[in-house]
Amino acid sequence: MANILVVDDEKDVVTLIKFLLEKDGHRVAEAFNGAEALKLLGVEPPDPSAALPDLIILDVMMPVVDGYTTATKLRENAETRAIPLVILTAKGQMRDVFEMTPNVAAYIEKPFDPKQLRDLVTGMFPSGGPSRP
Numbered sequence: 457m458a459n460i461l462v463v464d465d466e467k468d469v470v471t472l473i474k475f476l477l478e479k480d481g482h483r484v485a486e487a488f489n490g491a492e493a494l495k496l497l498g499v500e501p502p503d504p505s506a507a508l509p510d511l512i513i514l515d516v517m518m519p520v521v522d523g524y525t526t527a528t529k530l531r532e533n534a535e536t537r538a539i540p541l542v543i544l545t546a547k548g549q550m551r552d553v554f555e556m557t558p559n560v561a562a563y564i565e566k567p568f569d570p571k572q573l574r575d576l577v578t579g580m581f582p583s584g585g586p587s588r589p
Contacts, residue, residue, distance in 0.1 A: 458581040459507070461485045463493040463526065464515035464544060469566075473513060476570050477577060485509065490521030490529075499533050508539060511561075511580065513573075516545040531559065542576065544568065 460482050462473045467488065474484040487493035491500070493514075498506025512530070516523035523543065530536040540561035562576055 457481045457483055458510040458577070459483045459485070460577070461487065461493060461496065461509040461512045463487045463490065463512060463518070463523070465489055465518040466515070469515070469544075472570065473573065476574050480574060480578065482577070482581075489518045490523060490526030492520075493526055494521065494529055497530070497533075497536055499529055499536060504535070508535065511540050511542065511577065513542045513544060516543060527560070540580065542573075 460477055462470050462477075462484060463486075464470050464473075465488050470486045470488070474486060477484050485496065487496055493512070494500040496506065497508060498504060514523045514526060523545075527541060527543075530539065530541070538559060541559055542561055543563045544566055545563065546566040561580065564573060564576070
């Protein structure tokens with residue numbers, strides 16, 4: 457089982473992704489904007505005891521702190537920079553903005569095919585567990 461954090465301001469999207477991934481045996485945490493995610497991950501404010509996920513599914517367009525800013529802060533933090541990101545975006549052109557983010561594992565455009573997301577996560581964690589140390 458992998459620990460996955462889903463960050464999206466659309467509660468229905470978070471509920472759907474959580475349902476799909478928990479059905480596959482993963483543990484899923486949720487945040488509804490980048491500020492919540494950064495707090496959960498112990499980035500802002502700093503908390504070295506924060507539990508880190510094996511994967512973050514991150515929406516781009518969110519209030520408070522957007523996905524791009526969140527990804528930048530994750531990349532700048534030694535504890536979180538290696539966590540793979542799956543970027544959810546309704547705007548295909550946002551892909552260019554994330555080119556300098558080395559830990560982006562995949563992009564999925566909204567509306568997305570739930571099977572595509574499940575297959576992607578299964579491919580990243582074929583034995584059900586994390587692939588990073």
